[in-house]
Amino acid sequence: MIESQGLTKRLGGRVVVEDVSFRCEPGTVTGFLGPNGAGKTTTLRMLCGFSKPDAGHAQILGGDYRALPNPGRRVGILLDASAQHAGRRGREALAITADTIGVDPGRADQLLDIVGLDKEAAKKRVRQYSLGMRQRLGLANALIGQPEVLILDEPANGLDPQGMRWMRGLLRDFADRGGTVLLSSHLLGEVDAIADRLVIIGNGKIAAQGTRDELLSGTGTLVRSADDAALRTALDAGGIAVHPVEDGLIAEAEPAAVGRAALAGGVALTHLAPSEGAGLERLFFELTATAGQEAGA
Amino acid sequence: MSAATIELGGAASADAGRDVRPGLGRLTRVELRKMTDTRAGFWLLLGTGALVALVVLITCLTGDPPDKTFRELFSNGVQAASFLLPILGILLATSEWSQRTGLVTFALVPDRLRVMTAKLLAGLVLAGVALVLCLLVAAIGTIVSAPDVPNQWTLPIGFFGQLVFYTAVGMITGVAFGAAFLASAPAIVASFLLPIAFGALGEINALDKTFDWLDTGRTLTDLADHLASATEWGRVGTSLALWMLLPLAIGFWRIVRSEIR
Numbered sequence: 001m002i003e004s005q006g007l008t009k010r011l012g013g014r015v016v017v018e019d020v021s022f023r024c025e026p027g028t029v030t031g032f033l034g035p036n037g038a039g040k041t042t043t044l045r046m047l048c049g050f051s052k053p054d055a056g057h058a059q060i061l062g063g064d065y066r067a068l069p070n071p072g073r074r075v076g077i078l079l080d081a082s083a084q085h086a087g088r089r090g091r092e093a094l095a096i097t098a099d100t101i102g103v104d105p106g107r108a109d110q111l112l113d114i115v116g117l118d119k120e121a122a123k124k125r126v127r128q129y130s131l132g133m134r135q136r137l138g139l140a141n142a143l144i145g146q147p148e149v150l151i152l153d154e155p156a157n158g159l160d161p162q163g164m165r166w167m168r169g170l171l172r173d174f175a176d177r178g179g180t181v182l183l184s185s186h187l188l189g190e191v192d193a194i195a196d197r198l199v200i201i202g203n204g205k206i207a208a209q210g211t212r213d214e215l216l217s218g219t220g221t222l223v224r225s226a227d228d229a230a231l232r233t234a235l236d237a238g239g240i241a242v243h244p245v246e247d248g249l250i251a252e253a254e255p256a257a258v259g260r261a262a263l264a265g266g267v268a269l270t271h272l273a274p275s276e277g278a279g280l281e282r283l284f285f286e287l288t289a290t291a292g293q294e295a296g297a
Numbered sequence: 298m299s300a301a302t303i304e305l306g307g308a309a310s311a312d313a314g315r316d317v318r319p320g321l322g323r324l325t326r327v328e329l330r331k332m333t334d335t336r337a338g339f340w341l342l343l344g345t346g347a348l349v350a351l352v353v354l355i356t357c358l359t360g361d362p363p364d365k366t367f368r369e370l371f372s373n374g375v376q377a378a379s380f381l382l383p384i385l386g387i388l389l390a391t392s393e394w395s396q397r398t399g400l401v402t403f404a405l406v407p408d409r410l411r412v413m414t415a416k417l418l419a420g421l422v423l424a425g426v427a428l429v430l431c432l433l434v435a436a437i438g439t440i441v442s443a444p445d446v447p448n449q450w451t452l453p454i455g456f457f458g459q460l461v462f463y464t465a466v467g468m469i470t471g472v473a474f475g476a477a478f479l480a481s482a483p484a485i486v487a488s489f490l491l492p493i494a495f496g497a498l499g500e501i502n503a504l505d506k507t508f509d510w511l512d513t514g515r516t517l518t519d520l521a522d523h524l525a526s527a528t529e530w531g532r533v534g535t536s537l538a539l540w541m542l543l544p545l546a547i548g549f550w551r552i553v554r555s556e557i558r
Contacts, residue, residue: 049407050400050557066407073315076306077404083397087335093401096334100327100405102314114305141401145315146306170305177307 001026002149002182006056007046009039017042019056020206022199024182026148029175031191032184034201035288040184041079043201044153047182048077060149072101075149076142081134081157086127090117090137093126094144101145111140116166131158139167150174152183156190168194188284202288216280221255224248224271225262234265243282250275250282319406324415329422331398332389341388342423345381346430352377353434357442365444367435368452372521374431375460379467383488385423386471389416390548391481399557409552413476420468428464459520466517470541476548479555492540510535 002024009017017039024030034040045051047058049066058065060075068074084093094108112122115136121129129137135158142150150171156164171194175181185191191198192212199209208215220243225231228249235242238261241252248271251258255272262269275282332338353374356364363369390413393399406412439449471488478484492514499508499515509515509532516536519529 045556048404050403068407069316069318071407072405073312079400079404080397083400085331085335085392085396085398087337087396089334092334096327096331097401097405099330100319100324100402102317102319102323143305146312148306148308174305174307179307 001059001061001180002030002047002151003059004043004047004056005058007043007053007058008055009042009046009051010054011042016204017046017053018204020201020204021056022206022209024180024197026178026180027175028196029171029181029183029194030197030199031195032182032199032201033188033191033284034184034186034207036186038186038201038288039204040186040201041153044079044151044182044184047151048075048079050079070101070145072097072145072147073103074145074147075151076145076147077150078135078138078142078152078155080153081131081138081155084126084134084137087125089123089125090129090133091122093137094140097141097144103145107144108140111144114143114170115140116163132160132163135159136163139170148178149180150182152181154185155183156185156187164190188281192280200284200287207287208283212280215283216274220250220252220275221258222248222271222273222275223251223255223258223262223269225267225269227267230265231262231267231269234267235261237261237265245282321411321415321418324406324412325418325422328389328412328415328419331392332385332419332423338385338388341381341385345378345385345427348377348381349374349427349431350434353438357438362444362446365439365442366446366449366451367439368456370438371431371435371452371457372460374435375428375464376521378427378431379464382424382427382464382468383471383474384485386420386468386473387475387484387488388481389420390472390475391479391484394479395481397558403557410549413472413549413552417469417472420472421465424464424468428461453524455524459525463517463520466537466541469545470513470537473541473545473548476552477544479548479551511539512536513540 004020004022007017007020008015020039020043022030032040032043042051046053047060047065049064061068065071065075091108091112094111095105098105098108109122117133117136117140121133126134126137135155139152139155142152155167159167171181171183175196183191183195195212197209197211198215200207222245223231224247228244231249232242235249235251235258238257240258240261243250255274259269259272333342353370356370356373360369393402402412403409443449474484474488475481478487492512496508496512496514498504499512513536516529516532519525520533525533
């Protein structure tokens with residue numbers, strides 16, 4: 001279990017994380033979503049005791065992370081896949097963690113196998129690793145102590161599509177066995193497919209959180225037609241607000257109401273359904289828009 | 298597949314060992330391993346050994362008979378080892394920052410002073426290994442050169458103790474400089490240049506007396522040369538407070554307070 005209660009962090013006079021509260025329950029995968037610079041890493045660093053919050057507190061498994069006697073056996077952490085000694089061999093990096101937390105060093109070989117690093121890769125020095133290989137090594141390092149909780153910062157960075165699918169399966173299994181997973185990402189697509197719950201952060205503040213369905217309820221209907229201009233007129237006439245998206249229109253109403261308005265306007269629809277992904281994407285951009293503008297400026 | 302996936306955790310495991318705090322002995326062993334499993338560490342250790350052998354060899358080839366006693370060869374070897382040992386100490390401390398392994402190390406052991414204590418202990422173990430090597434090389438040198446002087450094998454226990462102390466403080470000073478700078482290059486440069494610059498200041502007549510108490514270049518040389526008097530030990534103490542304890546205190550304070558990135 002992970003609990004963030006009002007975590008706040010100021011760096012150089014600027015508030016980078018403000019009053020961030022959320023909970024991650026056992027058996028679930030939580031996606032911590034936000035654009036770059038939104039405060040995701042800072043929040044994760046506070047959860048793991050690397051950074052002292054200016055206000056609020058973090059609890060892992062019911063207590064302070066730093067109070068865990070042997071945290072590597074309870075919590076698996078991957079904050080930065082590049083944070084490994086460049087001159088150390090991959091297997092050796094894992095063996096050191098195994099040695100530190102007191103697990104069988106043979107687990108290093110099992111883990112390398114599981115994360116898909118072969119014998120040759122295990123013998124290479126980390127300097128020669130691609131980012132994807134470092135992520136796999138970092139994941140192996142997080143899992144070596146058979147933890148109950150996983151905290152992963154941008155674990156999908158550098159993974160190819162197969163690698164991402166493999167990781168999704170691995171994290172899903174971990175959660176299904178009762179584990180708690182918190183992973184961050186700046187890409188909606190990465191977490192949307194795996195997370196049971198989403199915590200969306202923008203500009204250091206929680207913009208929204210909940211299950212996918214909760215976040216999507218009331219986000220509208222994706223509707224397409226042969227003639228979108230006519231459809232817009234019809235929906236306007238029905239008093240339904242619309243936003244154009246790439247492949248159609250999002251109407252801020254239930255599908256039934258949208259269908260009636262289209263029928264009244266005599267427009268033939270080619271698609272009518274709750275907005276799902278398109279709605280989630282729009283929600284993500286809306287909630288984090290201010291942060292994006294600042295980053296772009 | 299299931300056998301492999303169960304290994305990965307998720308569910309709370311019943312392993313009794315999982316809530317046992319890693320002991321200081323274990324952490325020290327891990328630090329020693331980290332010091333030797335990279336190329337930089339390996340070559341530095343090898344280089345230290347080679348330097349000791351080289352210095353003793355040169356003394357055997359070119360020295361006068363009184364220089365070739367076991368005591369003198371051992372002292373020369375220790376001084377050669379103490380040239381590179383502080384760099385090992387520096388790297389022990391700084392690699393967590395320069396290589397960013399601190400993100401793993403301090404995640405596994407959140408008590409940072411515990412990690413630093415293990416690093417100090419690991420440094421002392423390496424210093425011990427270096428001493429044993431110096432004893433061996435000096436013994437071989439004494440046998441081979443067989444100087445025609447009385448008591449060629451005499452090594453007073455007090456003097457031996459001083460050389461052990463000399464080696465140990467060199468190593469601890471290295472860790473202290475590494476901790477104070479938290480970056481390898483500046484720490485190494487400072488550990489060589491600062492004492493030299495400081496020593497040069499001591500050439501000023503008005504400062505000469507004071508520097509007898511503050512310049513480790515003077516005070517520690519006594520330790521490697523002869524059995525030190527009480528006053529000389531006092532000077533060793535005050536100079537080490539400045540060059541070893543102060544950077545160590547600054548370093549540990551920084552490490553406890555700093556954000557690990």
